[in-house]
Amino acid sequence: MKSPLYARIIFLILGIGFLLVLSSSLYGQDNQAQDWRINFPKTKEVVEKLPNPESLFIFFMAGQSNMAGRGFVEPLDTIPNPRILTIDQNNTWVYAKEPLHFYEPNLTGLDCGLSFARTLLDSLPEGVSIAIIPCAVGGSSTEQWLSNETYRGVTLLDNFKEKVALAKEYGTIKGILWHQGESNAKADLIPFFEQRLDSLLAEFRGIVQNETLPIVLGELGSFSEPEESRNNWKAINSIIHQVVDRDSNLALVETQDLKHKGDKVHFDSESQRTMGKRYAAKYLELVNARSKKADNQVTLIGEMKNVMWKGELFGNIDLDTLKNKTHLYGLGPVDYLKGEIMILDGKSYKSTVISDSTMKVEQTFQIKAPFFGYANISKWKPQSLPDSIETIKDLESYLDKITKNSPRPFLFKLNGTVEKAIIHVVNLPEGAKVSSPAEAHQGQVNYPLENEQGDILGFFSTEHKTIFTHHNTFLHMHFITADRQKMGHLDEVRFKKGTMTLYLPAE
Numbered sequence: 001m002k003s004p005l006y007a008r009i010i011f012l013i014l015g016i017g018f019l020l021v022l023s024s025s026l027y028g029q030d031n032q033a034q035d036w037r038i039n040f041p042k043t044k045e046v047v048e049k050l051p052n053p054e055s056l057f058i059f060f061m062a063g064q065s066n067m068a069g070r071g072f073v074e075p076l077d078t079i080p081n082p083r084i085l086t087i088d089q090n091n092t093w094v095y096a097k098e099p100l101h102f103y104e105p106n107l108t109g110l111d112c113g114l115s116f117a118r119t120l121l122d123s124l125p126e127g128v129s130i131a132i133i134p135c136a137v138g139g140s141s142t143e144q145w146l147s148n149e150t151y152r153g154v155t156l157l158d159n160f161k162e163k164v165a166l167a168k169e170y171g172t173i174k175g176i177l178w179h180q181g182e183s184n185a186k187a188d189l190i191p192f193f194e195q196r197l198d199s200l201l202a203e204f205r206g207i208v209q210n211e212t213l214p215i216v217l218g219e220l221g222s223f224s225e226p227e228e229s230r231n232n233w234k235a236i237n238s239i240i241h242q243v244v245d246r247d248s249n250l251a252l253v254e255t256q257d258l259k260h261k262g263d264k265v266h267f268d269s270e271s272q273r274t275m276g277k278r279y280a281a282k283y284l285e286l287v288n289a290r291s292k293k294a295d296n297q298v299t300l301i302g303e304m305k306n307v308m309w310k311g312e313l314f315g316n317i318d319l320d321t322l323k324n325k326t327h328l329y330g331l332g333p334v335d336y337l338k339g340e341i342m343i344l345d346g347k348s349y350k351s352t353v354i355s356d357s358t359m360k361v362e363q364t365f366q367i368k369a370p371f372f373g374y375a376n377i378s379k380w381k382p383q384s385l386p387d388s389i390e391t392i393k394d395l396e397s398y399l400d401k402i403t404k405n406s407p408r409p410f411l412f413k414l415n416g417t418v419e420k421a422i423i424h425v426v427n428l429p430e431g432a433k434v435s436s437p438a439e440a441h442q443g444q445v446n447y448p449l450e451n452e453q454g455d456i457l458g459f460f461s462t463e464h465k466t467i468f469t470h471h472n473t474f475l476h477m478h479f480i481t482a483d484r485q486k487m488g489h490l491d492e493v494r495f496k497k498g499t500m501t502l503y504l505p506a507e
Helices: 004-027 113-122 142-146 156-170 189-206 227-245 269-291 305-308 392-402
Strands: 056-061 084-087 093-095 131-136 172-179 214-217 250-253 300-301 328-333 340-344 347-353 358-364 373-374 382-386 410-425 445-460 475-481 487-495 501-505
Touching: 056 113, 056 156, 084 113, 093 300, 113 131, 113 269, 131 156, 142 156, 142 189, 156 189, 156 328, 172 189, 172 269, 172 382, 189 214, 189 227, 214 269, 227 250, 250 269, 305 410, 328 410, 328 445, 340 445, 340 475, 340 487, 347 410, 347 487, 373 410, 392 445, 392 475, 392 487, 410 475, 445 487
Parallel strands: 056 131, 056 172, 084 131, 172 214, 214 250
Antiparallel strands: 084 093, 300 373, 328 340, 328 373, 340 347, 347 358, 382 501, 410 445, 410 487, 410 501, 445 475, 475 487
């Protein structure tokens, strides 16, 4: 007869085997083989008392599986912090422990959320808590998000809206962590990815009702195989870079040095923790940039309408009194409308009329202006101007489109060749009175240009019509030729295709 101890050992072995089989069946597959140990056991701890809404900073995690998390959860990932919260599948507030996502219980593992919160918490006041709201669903594409598709049991945008409503009730929404693109890394989808990603990010901000909401995006990994797939991932990353580059409220987390968990698709646990730290660092960069006065902030002195309608022609600013002339840019008319002014990288140019066909351009700061706009800009972001942008109206629409989420007003530069252009230099007769735009343009001389290479300095704003732009435009631009012999207010232009470079202030 077998001893009781022997029977217990047999029973224990059989029990462990049963649990292993059960665990293996529960964790399923997510297009790749999964580690059945992916979820470290944890005990849910409900939050009894929430912080005040203004002290609870809420962040959303959205995208697909590399944001939902597929890493192996270890004990260190389940240690709670009383200042880091999340929600469970019933929208109950609980202390955050990995795994945070619950939409795919058979698949979900370690994500970057807790690492993000722990890192960010070190830079926040002691009275502030963080809540991480999981919204990512493995395998989801931008098309599915935009169409509000129900995918893997989650209606993507409706779920996001529900979580936003909950967040607004209990806290303050501070940003979104986004990682997605693997499902769009296909030859037939890549051409549409940029437009759809732009639209989706705008949709998120619209739901939150914050057009400048910080969103931090992550690159896809560098480990996809075969080569065709890896090249598609590179194409997606290139597009993500472009989207981030033109929006000062977006930031990018680089991932090319991170490792996969063995499936060549998903980041491993250590990489997820590293990503969390990088997401936090990039978010702080965005916040810190907002808190500081940007060196490219435009200062406006005087108003165009007061010159045009009230005859206030006197100088409101003496350019020689500007203390910081390093990387200084500016434009406006000379006082009493006796010429035009353009400052390029600390060099000030003044143009005055000599005749109907000639002008004088001199370099000087000994000038006053009735209205003037200027900024110190140390860094510019260059980009080729699309050939489809040929006229001032084209340029206005293009700038409005690509800078929706950038600080406004702003100065910009263009360098290249104009096929045709008309610039003017104001030249008000001595003693003339001004009470209308027509009177302000008395004596003005228009100068036609053809195939001239040079520089344009422009001002863009949708809020400064009649203050610094005319009533029918968002732009105020001056052009100076490469030889610095001609300079004036730009009235008409046709850009030479393939020659123009646009420069926007680097944030």
